[in-house]
Amino acid sequence: MTDLAALQARAMAKSAPEADEGLIVCDNLVRVYRTEGVEVQALQGLDLTVDQGELLAVVGASGSGKSTLLGILSGLDLPTAGRARVARHDLLAMKRRERLDYRRRTVGFVWQQTGRNLLPYLTALENVTLPMGYARVPRAGRAVRAMELLDLLGVADCRNRRPGELSGGQQQRVAIAVAGANTPQVLFADEPTGELDTASGEEVFAALRRTNAELGVTVLIVTxxxxxxxxxxxxxxxxxxxxxxxxxxxxAGGAGSEPGGAEEYAVLDRAGRLQLPREYTERYGLHRRVRLTAEPDHVGVWADRGAGQEAASAADGPAGQDGQDGQDGDEG
Ligand SMILES: Nc1ncnc2c1ncn2[C@@H]1O[C@H](COP(=O)(O)OP(=O)(O)OP(=O)(O)O)[C@@H](O)[C@H]1O
Structure with missing residues (x-):
């Protein structure tokens, strides 16, 4: 094999999906908005892997890029660069027809604004059966499936009411039924409890949990x-x-379960890059480069000696002693 062919083969092997890759995989995802000559980098190399069957929350300050990520994953928006795959669909390469099909069958969404989820002139039952028509579900089975969903989500009694006759929480639960109508693999919810009081928010979250646990739908909630x-x-x-x-x-996980033992992790991307939390880099004076030490059961991360001494004298804290500002990573 020539050198070039060997390099190409290596590159192909690197970009080929791994066997154990998740249901959702974002690799170095970038989204740049350009408006009137001004560039905004909404996503700057985001990495995310979500396994089938997971229920997870995505959080972050306003403007951190959450809605942009959701727009891309739901097939509404296109990233500028990087890689995004959901249920074997390559979101950067999808043609119009595949994209439409993806949005109808593979994913479902629930938005914060209740009005965006439901058609006001249709009853709850009609709202749930409507997307089944787009996915060519046989007419005979539509109402039965819709009732099963409304029942599962605790809003069966609302079937003949229009959205205007439902509370905000009931509307969101009907919206979850609409999102689940075509048995999607993933359900995306953008601030689904954002406009609700605590009790209604809990009911909506319980409905999302049930969708995950009982229908096996992977659920990603921006909140x-x-x-x-x-x-x-x-x-x-x-x-x-x-x-x-x-x-x-x-x-955490099951209804009524006690969330315990929360542990914070840094994210290691597919290239092995690790982003240290800002409070660590500031606390230990980690700038520009760090020294790594391979320990038997972990990796040590140390401030660069020169930079460390400057930081130590500036910080005057115990972590700065002897220029050995350090922190131990938890990689084994
Ligand atoms: N259509 C757009 N055109 C230009 N800039 C945009 C556009 N949409 C989002 N942005 C910018 O991209 C960045 C990320 O926005 P995004 O809406 O994804 O953040 P967010 O985390 O969802 O915020 P919030 O919690 O307030 O909804 C922000 O700086 C925002 O101003």
């Missing part, structure tokens, strides 16, 4: 609501258009 983000097993925090940290709560 500012701690009642949601602190009750799921995995919360991904986005900062400045990148995945910053993840919090895992092994104890």
């Amino acid at each position: 500012h609501d701690p009642a949601v983000s602190e009750q799921v097993r995995r919360t991904v925090r986005i900062r400045d258009g990148r995945t910053a940290t993840e919090v895992l709560r092994p104890g």
